Amino acid sequence: MTSEAVVHGVEWTVKELFVYPNEFIYWSIQIVMYPYMTGLVAGAFVLSSLYHVFGQKDLKEIAQFSLVFSLALLPAAGLPLLLHLQQPTRAMEPLLTPHFTSAISAFGIVFTTYGLIVVSEIWFVYRKFFVEQVHELKGKQGFGNILRLNVYRVLTMGAFDISEEALKVDHKAAKILAGIGIPVACFLHGYAGFIFGSVKANALWMSPLMPVIFIMSAVVSGIALCMLTYIVIMEWKAFRQRRKGGTSLAIEIKGAETDIINTATKYLLGFLVAAISLEILDLIFRGYTAMKSWDILRSVMYGKDFINIFVLQYTMGNLVPFALLLLPGRSMKRTVLALLLVLFGVFMMRWNVVIGGQAFSLSFSGYMHYHIPIIPHSLETFKEGLFGALTVIATPFVLFWIINKFVPSLERGEEVGH
Amino acid sequence: MSCSRRDFLKQACGGTLASVLPISAFTFLTNEEARAAVENANVRWAFLVDTNKCVGCGLCVKACKTENEIPYDAPVTRTWVERYVITNDGKAHIDSPMGGRDGFIDNVINGEEIDPEKIDKAFFVPKLCNQCDNPPCVQVCPVGATYQTGDGVVLVDREWCIGCGYCIMACPYGVRFFHPVHRVADKCNFCYHRITKGMNPACVDSCAFDARRIANLRDPDDPVTKIITTERVAVLKDEYGTKPHVFYIGLDENVR
Numbered sequence: 198m199t200s201e202a203v204v205h206g207v208e209w210t211v212k213e214l215f216v217y218p219n220e221f222i223y224w225s226i227q228i229v230m231y232p233y234m235t236g237l238v239a240g241a242f243v244l245s246s247l248y249h250v251f252g253q254k255d256l257k258e259i260a261q262f263s264l265v266f267s268l269a270l271l272p273a274a275g276l277p278l279l280l281h282l283q284q285p286t287r288a289m290e291p292l293l294t295p296h297f298t299s300a301i302s303a304f305g306i307v308f309t310t311y312g313l314i315v316v317s318e319i320w321f322v323y324r325k326f327f328v329e330q331v332h333e334l335k336g337k338q339g340f341g342n343i344l345r346l347n348v349y350r351v352l353t354m355g356a357f358d359i360s361e362e363a364l365k366v367d368h369k370a371a372k373i374l375a376g377i378g379i380p381v382a383c384f385l386h387g388y389a390g391f392i393f394g395s396v397k398a399n400a401l402w403m404s405p406l407m408p409v410i411f412i413m414s415a416v417v418s419g420i421a422l423c424m425l426t427y428i429v430i431m432e433w434k435a436f437r438q439r440r441k442g443g444t445s446l447a448i449e450i451k452g453a454e455t456d457i458i459n460t461a462t463k464y465l466l467g468f469l470v471a472a473i474s475l476e477i478l479d480l481i482f483r484g485y486t487a488m489k490s491w492d493i494l495r496s497v498m499y500g501k502d503f504i505n506i507f508v509l510q511y512t513m514g515n516l517v518p519f520a521l522l523l524l525p526g527r528s529m530k531r532t533v534l535a536l537l538l539v540l541f542g543v544f545m546m547r548w549n550v551v552i553g554g555q556a557f558s559l560s561f562s563g564y565m566h567y568h569i570p571i572i573p574h575s576l577e578t579f580k581e582g583l584f585g586a587l588t589v590i591a592t593p594f595v596l597f598w599i600i601n602k603f604v605p606s607l608e609r610g611e612e613v614g615h
Numbered sequence: 616m617s618c619s620r621r622d623f624l625k626q627a628c629g630g631t632l633a634s635v636l637p638i639s640a641f642t643f644l645t646n647e648e649a650r651a652a653v654e655n656a657n658v659r660w661a662f663l664v665d666t667n668k669c670v671g672c673g674l675c676v677k678a679c680k681t682e683n684e685i686p687y688d689a690p691v692t693r694t695w696v697e698r699y700v701i702t703n704d705g706k707a708h709i710d711s712p713m714g715g716r717d718g719f720i721d722n723v724i725n726g727e728e729i730d731p732e733k734i735d736k737a738f739f740v741p742k743l744c745n746q747c748d749n750p751p752c753v754q755v756c757p758v759g760a761t762y763q764t765g766d767g768v769v770l771v772d773r774e775w776c777i778g779c780g781y782c783i784m785a786c787p788y789g790v791r792f793f794h795p796v797h798r799v800a801d802k803c804n805f806c807y808h809r810i811t812k813g814m815n816p817a818c819v820d821s822c823a824f825d826a827r828r829i830a831n832l833r834d835p836d837d838p839v840t841k842i843i844t845t846e847r848v849a850v851l852k853d854e855y856g857t858k859p860h861v862f863y864i865g866l867d868e869n870v871r
Contacts, residue, residue, distance in 0.1 A: 204689050205780075205793040214725050215709035215871070217742075217789035218695045223780040283778020283798045290758040290777050301757035301781055355618055397751060397855055398787035489854075559789045560871035562709055 205283065208578060209570055214563035222555045222567045225581045227281035230589045232389045232411060233418070233547045234274040237593075239386040240419010241267035242315065242378055247464065249318075249375035255460045258453070262430075263423040264322065265606035268315050269597035275308060276589050280580045300392045311385050314378045320352075321371040323604050327352045328359050348603060386415040393550060400490030400561075401497075401554040406479050413472035418543035420465045424458060425536040428529065430607055458532060462522055469539070473515050476546070493561040501564060502556060506549050514542015658766040659832040659860075660805055663839050663848070664741050666865040668826035671696050671739035676716040678821035682806060684796075691792040692716070693803040694743040694818050699869055700724060702733045707869040715739075740870050741827060743818070744769065744790040744803035745851065745859030752782035752791060752802075761800065767832075767860060768807050773799050787855045805829060832860075 206221025241263040247253045248260030279285055295302040327349050334346040356363075387408035393399075394407025431454040438447040480498075483491060498506055521527070521535035552567045570582035579585055601607065679694045680687050696715030700708040708724040719739075722729045750769050753761055760775040761782055776799035783791040783800060794801035806816035810829060814820075819827045830839035842848070848862040851870070863870075 203795045204691055205795075205798070207690060215697075215711070218711055218714040219691050219783075219792035220789045221792075223783050223793070278779075281779070283780070283793055284776065287758075287775070287777040290760075290775065294758050294775070296756055296759035298753075299755045299757040299781065301755070301779060304757070355623070356620065358620075392781075396755075396784050398785055559787060560709070562707070562871055 205577070209568045209581070211566040211568060212558075212563060213566065214558075215560055216558040216563040216565060217560055220558055220565065222552065222565055224281070224551055224555065225567065226569055226583070226586045227277040227581055227589070229544075229547045229551045230277040230586055231274070231281075232386070232393075232415075232551070233544055234270060234277060234589060234593075235386050235389050236411065236415030236418050236543065236547075237422050238267050238270040238274050238311075238419070239382040239412070240416045240421075241270060241423050242382040242419070243416050244420050244423050244461070244464070246375040246379050246382075249372055250379065253460070255456065259423060259427050259457050259461060261322070262427055262606045263419075264315070264319060265600060265604055266423060266426065266593070266597055267419075268319060269600055270593040271308075271312055271315065272596060273589055273592040276592060278304070280585055280589070300388060300395055303388065307381070307385050307388060311378070311381050314374055314381055318371050318374040318378065319604060320354075321367045321374065324353065324356065324367055325359050325364055326605075328357050331357075345603075352603070383412050387412045393554070398559060399554050400488075400494055400557075402550065404479055406475055410472065410475045410479065413468055413475060414543050414546055416468045417465060417472050418540055420461060420468065421536045421539040421543075424461050424465070425533065425540070428454065428458060428533060428536075432529075434607075455529070458529070462527075462532070465539070466519070466522060469515065469519060473511075490561060493557045497553060497556050497564070501566075502549060502553050505545060505553070510542055510545040510549055514538055514545050518542065656765075657831075657833050660746060660767050660810060661830045661832045661840070661843060662743065662746070662805065662861040663828045663830055663843055664861060664863050665826050665828075666738055666740050666863060666867075668824045669696065669739040669741055670824060670826075671698055671715060671719045672823075673715045673718040674821045674823070675741060675818035675827060676714050678817040679803070680716070682809075682817035685801070686795050689795045690714075691795065691801075693790070693801070694741065697740045697742060697871075698724070698737070699740065699867065700729055700737040701735045701869060702729065703735050704733070709869075709871065736867075738865070738867065740863075740866075741818075742788070742790070742851075743861060744805070745788055745857065745861045746805060748858035748860060749856060751785040751787070751855070751857060752800075755781045755785040757781065764807075766811075768804050768810075769802075770804055770807060771800050771802065773797050776800050787852050787857065788859075 204221070206223050206225075209225060210221040212220075244256070245260040245264035245267065248256040249264075253260075279288055282288055289305075291302050292305040295306070297303070330349040331346065331353060334342050334349065337343075337346070390408035390411030393402040393411075394404050396402045431450055435447040435450040435454075438444075438450065483494060518535035518538040521531050521538070555565055555567070557564055570578035573579035573582050573584055673696060676692055676694055676696060679685070680692060683693055685691065685693060690713065692714035694714070695711050697709060697711045698715070698719050702708065708727065708729060710719075710724045712719075722731065746768050748767065750763060753763050753769060756762075756776075757779060758775055758777055760772045760777070761769060762772070763769050773794075778793065778799050780793070780800070783793070786802075791800055791802045793799065806814075806818075809816060816827075816829055819829050828839045830843060831837050832840055832843070834840055835844075842864075843862050846864070848864055849866040850859040850862060851866075853859070
């Protein structure tokens, strides 16, 4: 291969008119995935906190699920950053020599803090369950049982007291952690917005609204994903009950599911309105002030990226699901379609920010087009291509499946945790 | 082992403190303190480009690539030359194929043939790192791998750069790129290995027309400093507040 082929970005960047020689689309699909996955984490946590902190009882079941799901999502939020680094073996350096004037330097600290909060909250919520499992599994034979017994033993961390008083303390601790977790979750994501919003060289990114827009759309996507996964899992459960002949139980499951989804939808719509308002405000402000960069921004927004921004993001991703959720007679199928569209809309918003921000040259005299590598033929085209992105998307579901084996977040009827 | 919750918390707090205290013995230096420790108050490197003298031969780009071991055929470069052709319809035609390495030998710009009769004005503008006084690339580096020396030049530590690309995004001038071989951020450093030994940067030595010159702003007798301080010079994109230190003679409103 010639030396040309290893220049980062050459593979997927096509230049048009005058672009500085060193300009390429350096931040590609993984940097689209990073705020997207972080947003899902933050949103899932906020949804669970609505129950734990504000006592929204009707959200109880989805709250437990979304708390555990946000833990499963967490590694997937850091993964894209790791995959996009040119020197992934040096990934720990921001923790070793943090340079605090950089927004990225805080990532490790914020990410770890947030991770600890989520893990501790889950521990307090499920401690009683862990202890019960240890008692139940004691003395049972078989490799699986012994393995599970030992895992649960470790998970109790030696705290076997499940008296009413001790559980009260657990409950209080979980509530406090959920309370602290909300600002931290918002910070985790707001600061992802700050990473972009503070780049003064980039005319599209630089905006003080960016962190707030990111938080709002994060909550939207987080709630949507939790609702969607919840629906799929509950439908599957009801389906299995029906096949077993337990029709009444299946109807019960579906009834509870409908209640929860109705409530969660209200929150989703509220945050969706906030997110869209802020984005439109940002757009109007740019057009009205018409700074030097507006000519090229306008040509990108209303010309080159029109389909991506106005058709896919605003219409398909915001307007259509908004109508689908609001119009009367909403069925579960329609909800699922709306949720899928919401998730797609938020993804397109990330795409339009990250890729759209690099669609024009710093010279304001040329354009760059991004062609995502589909079939990988090298490590780089895998990492920063379609399959790298799919790997990131699949990770949380695999992790959830594993975590859920030990921390059953979908049990109904019996008292698990609080 | 019996361990009450209180004991557990006590021991956990104690252990955390014991592991954190030794770390706090290290002190964080502010940028100014760090600079003061290595400050060389007698030197502040700057650069002067006389666009009136540049003929767009591309020798500076060739010299730079060779001197600084940037793969010759890679489409990235530490310095480049831009061609500006303003036609009588008011349109600015700009290009810099391969950074202007091979010169500009035809009338075709971005696939469009320019009729010489219709040209109002045309000129070349060499570009390189501006060694800003307020460098955004240094500000955003999460690990401090890119830093400003006491004499004003911004350098990159190839052993410590994690390759996140944030500095590349933060530079309004587009001077940064990933080195194709070392896979870390790279950019012009005024040939720091040469200027600190009393030599000229490679591009300055290779320019037959004196279009590129290096200056020490702290030396009032430096002939190039005299030009910068006494004649009318301009900088690129001062609206970003970066305080660039590459000065230009003969800039035009069309220059990007």
